[in-house]
Amino acid sequence: MEELKHCGTILIETNRLILKKIENADAEDMFLNFAHDDRVSRYMSWDSFKTVEDSIKWINEWQDEYNKEDVYYWGIYLKSSHKLIGTIYLLTESTVSKVGSLSYCLGFDYWGNGYVYEAVETVVDFAFNKVGYNRVEAYHAKSNLQSARVLQKVGMKKERTLRQRCKTHNGYEDCIYYSILKSEFKS
């Protein structure tokens, strides 16, 4: 059986963005641009960072992970300013069935520009056509309609609702699961 062709968190360029490994020098941008902000963290698995030290710790932990070929955690950087404005993570859910899952976040000041859509579309293309996944999944809390819209725009199909599957700043929330198959994705 053909295996996934892992290549690690390589640099990827889109029209307006650069996706690449996050470096220690980005700690302040990470903190100021998104990690300190409850509006961003409320749907994520982490609490808002309190100080830049939290960013430094977070980034340090990822440096070891970055040595692994099967780890895909990109910083989302604006080409125009080279600033770190968000993150996108592709996690292998099943090596045998070649399933990956996606999560992402973007600094509040940058919402409404389609940046995450641009990043997600590019990472889905990477997942199917570079690494060789057959299915990419993502989910959003029921109240997170912006995230739903990003997934729909990329061509993901809604599959099921899991009751109170995630804890957000609103408390336990139902989660809506989406997926896209390699055969459905137009690169």
Ligand SMILES: CC(C)(COP(=O)(O)OP(=O)(O)OC[C@H]1O[C@@H](n2cnc3c(N)ncnc32)[C@H](O)[C@@H]1OP(=O)(O)O)[C@@H](O)C(=O)NCCC(=O)NCCS
């Ligand atoms: C989810 C997130 C990344 C989206 O960022 P974004 O791409 O800049 O989002 P946008 O503001 O451009 O919205 C994307 C789409 O949602 C639509 N939208 C925005 N607010 C909406 C709302 N309240 N209801 C319905 N749709 C909405 C926008 O119109 C846009 O669709 P369009 O391009 O067809 O017009 C960003 O909101 C974020 O980082 N949130 C916090 C972290 C998070 O929720 N991560 C995802 C966890 S599942």
